[in-house]
Amino acid sequence: MDTTPGRIWGMKSKHPGRWPGDGDKMFEAKPPPTMSPPAGRPDSPTNHSDMHRSSGRRLAWKTWEVWMTWQAAARAGLAIGVLTVWLGLAACSEPPVPALTVGMNTWVGYDPLVLARDRQLIDTQQVKVVDLSSSSETLRHFRNGLLDAAALTLDEALRLTDEGFDLRVVAVLDTSTGADVVLANPAVQSLAQLHGAGIAVEGTTVGALMLERLLQAAGLERTDVNVVNMEATLHLSALRSGHVSAAVSYEPVAGLLRAAGYKDIFDSRLTPGDIVDVLVVRASTLQERPAQVDALLAGWQRGLQALQERPEAAARLLAPGVELSPEDYLATLQKLTFYSTEQSLELLSGAPPALGQDASRLVTTLQTMGLIKAAPDWRRLLAPEPARRLKETSE
Known part of the structure; x- marks a missing residue:
């Protein structure tokens, strides 16, 4: 064992005479008491005094060896103890939970999420907002497991459900009235x-x-x-x-x-109620990470509030991203009707849910077109709990 001050098992310390990474004085590597190894034993002692000195030197040498062995054992024992504790803590610590990833295409109706991200109105440790080039790409990403949540039209959500994806509608965002x-x-x-x-x-x-x-x-x-x-x-x-x-x-x-x-x-x-934007999450995500779903809805609501309180400022910020002038951006906003948290909760609730009743014509049309095979189980598909929690915390 290397007993050079400041070195334990070949690791260098920034503080000579201490264990690596430890600043506590109780772990100082103190040298043994002043006890130099005795000189070599004489070949032929000439008197009893020499013999006694020789015996003393042998005793001193033995004592020094015992001291060094004890010190080595103590150091090794302490190192093993520290390593054992560290490994125990590492085994017990939970891996960090990844942020919820929500995807959306470049649609003005989804821009409150963009505004929330760009103005830091959403918890970016909990939610990652991803821009995608088209709704087709958003659906591809969701189908391939690259997204935990997505902003979609209701008909797209119904089609995913019909394909067997286990998802939940947690918010009704807006409806298109000319957009x-x-x-x-x-x-x-x-x-x-x-x-x-x-x-x-x-x-x-x-x-x-x-x-x-x-x-x-x-x-x-x-x-x-x-x-x-x-x-x-x-x-x-x-x-x-x-x-x-x-x-x-x-x-x-x-x-x-x-x-x-x-x-x-x-x-x-000319097609009222047909095109409704919703926020969907995977059922497993809602069950395992409800706090992140709550953070997503809270971020959306803060972004929507900022958009509605200062639309001109929001248009100047967001219009370049969708290649519109601020004036055209504001004109497009007039072709959308956004829902508040209370309105969204009302649509998701009820027996049967209000959204299911409003979308009955849409479901029939999708079935006639062969885009879905069966009507959805609305009570399973719609999840009003996150909106209800958001409403309660904002009151």
Whole structure:
């Protein structure tokens, strides 16, 4: 064993004469009492005095060896004790809980979460807000287990449930009253002129739903048009190339199409109650990490409050992120109706729940379109508890 001051088992200490990492004086490595090893034993003692001195030296040497052995054992025992305690604490300590990851696409209706994140109105230790390019990407991430929660339209949530995903709707965020829109080439003057035309639509349930309502309003069948499935970010290039004549879109992408000269021909004001935004979490996340779900709802509410109290300031901050001018951003907000915590709780509650009753037409349409097989179990799907806790803490 290396007995150099400040070194224990080859580890160097910043404080010579102490155990590594220990500042407590009780662990100082004190040298043995002044006792130099005796000189070598004489070969041939000449008298009894020499013999007594030689015996004394042998005794001194033996005593010194015993002292050093005791010191080594004491040090080794202390080190083993410290190591044992450290290993015990390491085994008992719980691994850190990861933040809840919530995903959303670039939709103005989800911007209270962006505002909460950017203005530090949400607990970032508990919740991580992730921006995604489209609702299709959000659904992919959720299906692949990369998200614990997501901001979705209600029809998308119903489709995930029908696919077998065990999720819970914990908040009703807003409803679209004109923010979802179909734009077309200026040459299209009436809905009937879409007969035989190409229509771009994102491969999501809300895209399919808007297309269905458009065709119903135009008196057309799906076979009367050429449906081209593509993500919303590709709609502008498809319109410019003439590959399609119209596109099912939403803000802020719709704003880019308008700026390029394409005109609104149909919007969600004509389909009240069809397009509702909700916040969903995995059932396992709600059960295992309810505090994080509560932090998510509290962050949303603070972001919404900041947006509604100072909309112009929020528009200046958020509009560049969705490629809109502050004026166009404020105009888009007018096409959305946001729900308070109390209103959301009311929609999630009841027997049967109010949201389930309001969405009965939507469910029937999705079943007719073959997008879901059966109506959902609303009492299982809706989870009002987090909203109820948020309401109680804010009173």
